[in-house]
Amino acid sequence: MPDALPNAPVVDRGPTSPEPPSEILTAESRNILTLSAHYISLRLGWIFKTETVIMPAFMDAISGAGWLRGCLPVVNRICSSLPPLFYAPQLKGTRRKKVILSVATFAMAIPFVVLAATWWRVGQPGIGLAAELPGWLPALFLACYGVVFVATGVQRLAWATVQGKLIRDNRRGRLLAVSGLLGSIISVTAVLLLIPGWLERPDHGFGWIFLMTAAGFVVAGSLVWLVIEPPDADTTTPRRRPGQLLLEAWDLFSSNRSFRRIACVAMLFISIQLAFPHFQTLGREMLGDEQRESGSYLMHWVVAQNIGFGVCTFLFGWLADFFGNRVVIRTQILLLASVPLVALWLGSLADNSGSGFYWITFSLLGLTPLTFRTINNYVLELAPPSEHPRYIATLNLAMTAPFFASPVVGWMVDRYGFEPIFVLVSIVVACGALLTFGMAEPRLDEHLEESSPVDPSPTVE
Template identity: 40%
Template sequence: MEKFGSAELTVQKKSNRRDIRNIATMEIYQIIVRVGWIFKTETIIMPAVLDAVVDSGLMRGMLPVMNRGGQSVPPLMYAPHLAKQPIKKWALVRTSVAMSACFAVLAVTWAPLAASRPDLLALLFLLLYGLFAAANGLNLLVVASLQGKLVSPLHRGRAMVVSVAIGSILAIVMALLFLGPWLHDPVTGFPKIFGITAVLFGIAAVVPAFFDEPADQEVDTLVERSPHTTEAVAEKATWIPKKLCGFQSGTRAAVNEWRTTLQKDRGLRKVCVVAAMFSAVLMLFPHYQALARDRLGTTLQSLLTWVVVQNASTGIASLVVGPLTDRRGTRDVLAWLVIGSSFTPLLATVLAQLPHEIAGELFWIVYVPLGLNPITLKIFTNYALELAPSKSEHPRYVSIVGAAIALPFVLSPLIGVLVDVVGFQQMFVAGTLVIATGGILAFGLPEPRNQLNTLQDMTFSRK
């Protein structure tokens, strides 16, 4: 008995050391990526870069399409293959390298093409932006799968607090030191912005090698069942994609799996509706800085203030959201975050009614609720992880929710045209109503954490 107890204690200590190492590695990876991300902030820097080449609402409307399209379709295609990989950290290395490569190419080609062929530069920018979006979508899928595999649901909020809070602080410091001076001269500054982004993503690519990741068969022994999951879906908890011949047959089988999962999991269908309505806030983000520039007379130097405000908002909000998700679950937190996000277009609409000089000075306020976007997307991912009936289903659930966020983005170019034709304010008011409705509907989602508590109570009562 003593030998058995000693062996059990040794295994527990080894498991604890593994957990600490993996959580720390995940936090370090996300901190480095977050610092790199501030130099390519989707809501501010990227639209301004495109506008520096060609100022068009239609072109700005293409950014969200390529962004969310890249972050949804490739992950949906890749999810079955990722589920079959017993070790996933090397996939994270590959996607990080791909993200770095996109910005490295842009850094090298920007200056020559900006002077001679701005039309080709615009096309190259959109192409690389789309490739980066695909690499980032795959990256987020792998990160979510590793998080679901290596980080307990009760510790994911803490991990988010550490990575987002520390990452935001470091990102703001880097922005103040470098981003401000580089924005003063876009011709020489933009290549530097792309270059440092490539370097930081390249550094992040080294970190996943330090994960102590067991093969899937060592960890995926328990089925995490939810009260809203049907018996038929639960029986597929050990789902492993079949070997398929040819791309078409593989795609057809994957689509059938997604359809079956959606049909049998009511909770997943509900969160997909909420995710689709939340996507309105992401479709509108390229047009905020255009409104400030065209109507309120702001300059490129204002971008630094907005970037700092948005990242500070993200860091501060994470200090509240992280502990709340660990203690209360993800459902209510997700609902309030979506409602909070609806204030972004509303504030932009209100500020546009003020005298332009005052509105331009106060426009940074718009980026306070916009700072909730990264956290909200993380909570959508965490909710999908908890909703999945087993660890092997994590990639599929995360990719389906991601696709729900991306699907409405086919309307983004139309929204860009309507912004030019109808005006900013009408589109922002409509976006506010859609996003707020999604937040209200989110309160009707099932809370997966309740089932976890029920299982714990049942286990305790049997002892």
């Protein structure tokens, strides 16, 4: 079936996507601008904790063990998947979803304040000599990292729900495009102005980096209050035990063929994150001692990743509005499947000549958060509006499965090297792209089979 839409960007809204109420349509343009400002501020904070660069570098500074680096993706996914699933029914019954979006964004800032204060107290000038640092520091870091992603998981769930409630299907791509491009420009500018001076400090400035992350999240949480959101009608959400919520998630996955297809695509795609902590380790091995000491390579890689994210977001955001999300997801995943192979090829060049071009790896990795959000937008189109929290939470839970292998991947990288692991990850991600050929396209009125709602649907008053 064709991917191009004959009447794009006009959307054929099926029975699962009714026309929004007039008060939502009237405020839609303002809400796009406000949500864009929120996302730009979020990007500003996020760039200073980039998962492929800063977090693994900090873990290497306090403990160089590969299996500990491998714990980062596990903590990331478990903490960002299970709490949103358990909270989804409460979010569905909340009259104004923006309140939860704001509170969750504020909560993301707290662990970084703790890390900044701790690093200023115990950080050593001889950064990288883990023996000089307290033995409890890796445990504290992992605990804070987990709290960050509990809040991040709820924030992403609330973001998708607010977006699904207030922004129509065929305008979500431009929200992603504008906020992603402007967010990357502002974030990269901030990095270029601030990071060089911080990296030259004896402790590599991790305290200031974490404090800047917290500041970006606080601003983002404050901006949410400018969103115009009509309250949903009062509903009674029955309390359900975690086990029951897990069974309901399994029922959605097992009984709904179209949802199961996109969930499997997402599980295969997200496997790219198993290699995240190891990309910067491979790149650092290609550098000379002087380059490693300066730490400037971290700034270059962070900038490359965020420029890649901004450019791709602008391009793919508009393409998604015009062609639909299916073909965009397929293209994004195919590009991501090439990243481990590109990294290995650059690492294999003679005399480490590939080090000057290793930024290409991180530029392509900028597609990862973009693909995640594109998949979320796809599910928002396919799912009944009242069930958005349930579908998004179940999707996030499904994406947790590959991450249980992450510590093993870290151990295998230490034992066998990068080549076999990176090739395997590339193959797994490519399989996700192949699965997209069986996905439905809601812009062609190919909607999900409706699953029975688990409690009464809220309606706008």
